[in-house]
Amino acid sequence: MTRLVLLGPPGAGKGTQAALLSERLGVPAISTGDIFRANVAGETELGLTVKRYLDAGEYVPDSVTNAMVRDRLQQPDAAAGFILDGYPRTTEQVRELDGMLAESGAQLDRVLEITADTDELVRRLVARGQAQGRSDDTEDVIRNRQRVYLEQTAPLVQVYSERAVLRSVDGLGEVAEVTERLVQALDAVVDLREIRLDDVRAGDAVAG
Numbered sequence: 001m002t003r004l005v006l007l008g009p010p011g012a013g014k015g016t017q018a019a020l021l022s023e024r025l026g027v028p029a030i031s032t033g034d035i036f037r038a039n040v041a042g043e044t045e046l047g048l049t050v051k052r053y054l055d056a057g058e059y060v061p062d063s064v065t066n067a068m069v070r071d072r073l074q075q076p077d078a079a080a081g082f083i084l085d086g087y088p089r090t091t092e093q094v095r096e097l098d099g100m101l102a103e104s105g106a107q108l109d110r111v112l113e114i115t116a117d118t119d120e121l122v123r124r125l126v127a128r129g130q131a132q133g134r135s136d137d138t139e140d141v142i143r144n145r146q147r148v149y150l151e152q153t154a155p156l157v158q159v160y161s162e163r164a165v166l167r168s169v170d171g172l173g174e175v176a177e178v179t180e181r182l183v184q185a186l187d188a189v190v191d192l193r194e195i196r197l198d199d200v201r202a203g204d205a206v207a208g
């Protein structure tokens with residue numbers, strides 16, 4: 001079972017790394033941004049609701065996003081684990097995800113934060129906008145997305161670090177290098193948990 005969250009500012013490479021980790025770990029990468037964009041392109045009811053938020057670089061309301069993720073996590077392919085790319089992004093979404101997982105007796109295994117310098121991120125996103133024609137990769141909207149990330153999502157780093165599931169990984173460098181750092185960070189969390197379990201058992205033995 002691998003239940004992972006990728007955190008990081010727009011342009012840090014979450015989508016690219018989520019796809020690579022998905023292949024490597026054999027669990028689906030679930031990108032809320034991709035699902036929203038597919039709905040906008042398909043002009044579904046959800047797409048019509050969320051389009052203006054995406055175009056402005058603002059977050060879609062939690063109620064809409066949470067309902068969509070709940071539905072997606074109930075699909076059979078997510079039963080064996082998942083990599084969430086771009087969710088949760090607000091403390092309310094963290095609470096909601098905790099609830100969804102608790103209902104099935106599950107919890108997050110790791111939260112991986114991909115870090116990167118803001119100037120580098122803006123440069124990457126402007127280049128992506130030119131290459132892919134994403135409507136929210138224009139400089140004004142990019143700046144707004146970075147601002148919204150700092151205000152609403154950066155605080156999640158602290159929330160997850162207090163739960164000891166967080167690892168931060170440098171997102172600069174070759175794609176494959178960053179993937180290796182992420183894979184190593186997965187091991188580090190497992191090691192940490194094993195050490196803690198041993199400590200607990202040792203403590204029990206002394207107490208008993």
Ligand code: AMP
Pocket residue numbers: 010032033034036053054055057058059060061065085086087088089093136145
């Ligand atoms: P992304 O592809 O992850 O950069 O997401 C693109 C856009 O989709 C964001 O700028 C938001 O408008 C919307 N979005 C994606 N994920 C979320 C989320 N978890 N909460 C709210 N809005 C989201």
